[in-house]
Amino acid sequence: MWRLECARLGKRFGERWIFRGLELALETGTVLIVRGANGTGKTTLLRLIAGLLAPTEGTVVLRMNGKAVADRRRYLGWCAADGALYRELTGYEHLRWWAQVRGLPAEPDLLLAHLERFELGSRAHERVRAYSAGMRQRLRLAIATYGTPPVLLLDEADAGLDVAGLNLLRRTIDEQATCGIVCFATNRAELIGWGNLALELGA
Amino acid sequence: MVAIWRKDLVQEWRLRQGIVASLLMGVATVVGVGFAALGQTLSAGLQAGLFWVALLFGLFPALARGFIVEEETGTADLLRVGARPVSVFWGKWLFHATLYLLLSAVLVPLYALLVAPLKGNLLSWLLLWLGGGFCLTSVLTLCGALTAQAATRGALLAGLSFPLLLPLVLILIAGTRQALEGSFPAEPLQGIFGYALALSAGGAWVFERVWQE
Numbered sequence: 557m558w559r560l561e562c563a564r565l566g567k568r569f570g571e572r573w574i575f576r577g578l579e580l581a582l583e584t585g586t587v588l589i590v591r592g593a594n595g596t597g598k599t600t601l602l603r604l605i606a607g608l609l610a611p612t613e614g615t616v617v618l619r620m621n622g623k624a625v626a627d628r629r630r631y632l633g634w635c636a637a638d639g640a641l642y643r644e645l646t647g648y649e650h651l652r653w654w655a656q657v658r659g660l661p662a663e664p665d666l667l668l669a670h671l672e673r674f675e676l677g678s679r680a681h682e683r684v685r686a687y688s689a690g691m692r693q694r695l696r697l698a699i700a701t702y703g704t705p706p707v708l709l710l711d712e713a714d715a716g717l718d719v720a721g722l723n724l725l726r727r728t729i730d731e732q733a734t735c736g737i738v739c740f741a742t743n744r745a746e747l748i749g750w751g752n753l754a755l756e757l758g759a
Numbered sequence: 760m761v762a763i764w765r766k767d768l769v770q771e772w773r774l775r776q777g778i779v780a781s782l783l784m785g786v787a788t789v790v791g792v793g794f795a796a797l798g799q800t801l802s803a804g805l806q807a808g809l810f811w812v813a814l815l816f817g818l819f820p821a822l823a824r825g826f827i828v829e830e831e832t833g834t835a836d837l838l839r840v841g842a843r844p845v846s847v848f849w850g851k852w853l854f855h856a857t858l859y860l861l862l863s864a865v866l867v868p869l870y871a872l873l874v875a876p877l878k879g880n881l882l883s884w885l886l887l888w889l890g891g892g893f894c895l896t897s898v899l900t901l902c903g904a905l906t907a908q909a910a911t912r913g914a915l916l917a918g919l920s921f922p923l924l925l926p927l928v929l930i931l932i933a934g935t936r937q938a939l940e941g942s943f944p945a946e947p948l949q950g951i952f953g954y955a956l957a958l959s960a961g962g963a964w965v966f967e968r969v970w971q972e
Contacts, residue, residue: 607839608836629840630843634837636836638833639833640833640834640836640837642834644773645766645770649769653762653765656761657841657842657846683773
């Protein structure tokens with residue numbers, strides 16, 4: 557059982573507080589939809605959870621069966637719409653690299669099967685610079701979900717996806733919810749039904 | 760660590776940005792020095808100084824930019840979420856060390872051909888080259904990482920590298936002068952390997968603390 561806790565979490569850039577005193581406790585099976593207008597801190601919250609930003613105040617702790625894990629970044633899948641990829645690497649090379657740095661199985665069959673799941677199998681050996689925006693987003697999703705991390709952070713992961721891509725994203729979230737936690741920040745009001753918990757920032 | 764090294768190597772092979780810039784700088788420096796020294800007999804001290812200046816000039820464009828490129832293209836987040844800081848540091852170090860070997864393979868023979876032959880004990884040269892390479896690579900990797908997230912990274916990189924590189928280059932020059940004069944540079948080598956030890960122990964530790972926001 558995984559549990560993600562944010563206690564009295566706050567972030568300030570310069571003199572401006574993005575949010576303060578945020579309390580969250582998410583457990584396996586939770587799909588949190590984070591909503592809010594631009595600039596209310598959706599991306600900031602996900603980056604704080606990912607450990608990509610240090611909180612100004614408060615803490616973020618990931619627990620497994622009640623015990624805090626030391627380096628929570630090792631247990632996260634991260635997919636952001638503006639997340640950069642290495643333009644000179646192929647989709648396959650990206651996933652192999654990710655598997656190797658994370659210490660996950662990196663057999664070619666496994667990697668190709670995972671890319672195929674995201675409908676990238678036929679373009680797996682093309683460089684990322686030749687991918688469309690939607691294909692890049694699928695690759696980010698493929699990287700984020702490889703090895704089924706217990707916490708999946710999706711920062712506007714729906715951006716650039718067509719209808720088939722959105723269905724794929726929905727399926728991915730539903731699968732993740734059976735074994736972990738999902739935090740999905742989105743601007744689309746119609747996607748709020750994808751989650752079982754909602755957080756409106758800036759309200 | 761090896762995965763990060765291989766990723767950087769594949770990218771460099773396909774883009775050839777860092778190595779080409781470094782080779783151009785290094786070759787231009789050695790050729791320039793070679794022309795300036797044409798027909799003159801250089802003292803051992805001057806030869807040693809020019810040797811390390813040429814290598815440093817060649818190394819700087821490629822090595823200092825390793826982390827800066829990751830920050831500028833936005834891929835640093837992928838590295839932060841995916842890999843352990845210690846793996847990132849040593850993976851980048853290994854890639855930079857590879858560039859050092861490649862650059863040396865071109866610049867050292869060119870220097871011997873155009874400026875002055877590398878006289879003296881082969882073992883001394885080998886130890887100086889290896890120890891010097893380890894230290895230069897570590898300093899530039901660490902300084903690149905420390906400054907990558909700053910807005911004024913260019914100036915900061917120069918300012919931060921200077922106090923770390925200056926004593927190292929002075930020791931390397933002293934050692935190389937002794938090697939050219941035919942004696943074994945025991946004391947400079949002790950200094951270089953002490954410096955290397957401190958950097959390998961402290962570099963990854965410092966890096967882990969700054970590889971955050």
